[in-house]
Amino acid sequence: MSELSTWKPLYRFGGIAALMAALLFRRNIGAEVSLLTGANAIPHSVAEWFSLLRTNPFVGMSFLAVFDLCNYLLEGLIFLALGAALWQAGKSLAALALASGLVGIGVNFATNISLSMLSLSQQYAAATSETQRVALLSAGQALLAFNGSMANLPGTGTYMTWLLVALAGVSFSRLLWPTNRATAIVGFLASGCDLAFCLTFAFSPILQIVFMSFGGAFWMLWHLLVARILFKLSKE
DSSP states (O other): OOHHHHHHHHHHHHHHHHHHHHHTSOTTHHHHHHHHHOGGGSOOSHHHHHHHHHHOHHHHHHHTTHHHHHHHHHHHHHHHHHHHHHGGGOHHHHHHHHHHHHHHHHHHHHHOOHHHHHHHHHHHHHOOSHHHHHHHHHHHHHHHHHSOOTTSOOOHHHHHHHHHHHHHHHHHHHHHTTTOHHHHHHHHHHHHHHHHHHHHTTTOHHHHHHHHHHHHHHHHHHHHHHHHHHHHHHHO
């Protein structure tokens, strides 16, 4: 069996993951949901978060980036498939891209607070004393401070995830440059927006919105282009 045939199933799964990442589980879906609900729907206190999670868990969990977990799981499959496909093009750079991307994804899984906040909201609803409610509100506030929601600046986990995944995107785009320049250019733009966000988010809220918006659009297009490449490899 040839080396290409060995990796065909991974290429196929990577292509499917890229399509799903582009069309179903895009990063930061909470921002898209806020366009439908209005920015005023984003909670500003722990009590408001708990209330939203009880009355409209889909919106609340979207704001808390629960769908980012799906996105980054798919991203991991994409990076593994690209790593296999581009390994011979540059082993050192491919290894660096895989390490950066997978560590960034691991950081996101370790620091995403959506499921923890949902659990706290359920405990808060079932609490029978004021002491319990105060303790749960304090726990919720600590989570929001640890890794910010849409109402706050991003926490360390979110920041490191964006930075490491962006570096992986730059590395993979560099490897794609000789054979798939259009895909590489879109990848540079997507990763560049994320890197620019990481450098400017603390200084300019307006630039933060611009880079997040353009970055999201470029990532969606990049995933579609990568899906085409991986599906083509799976059929060769």
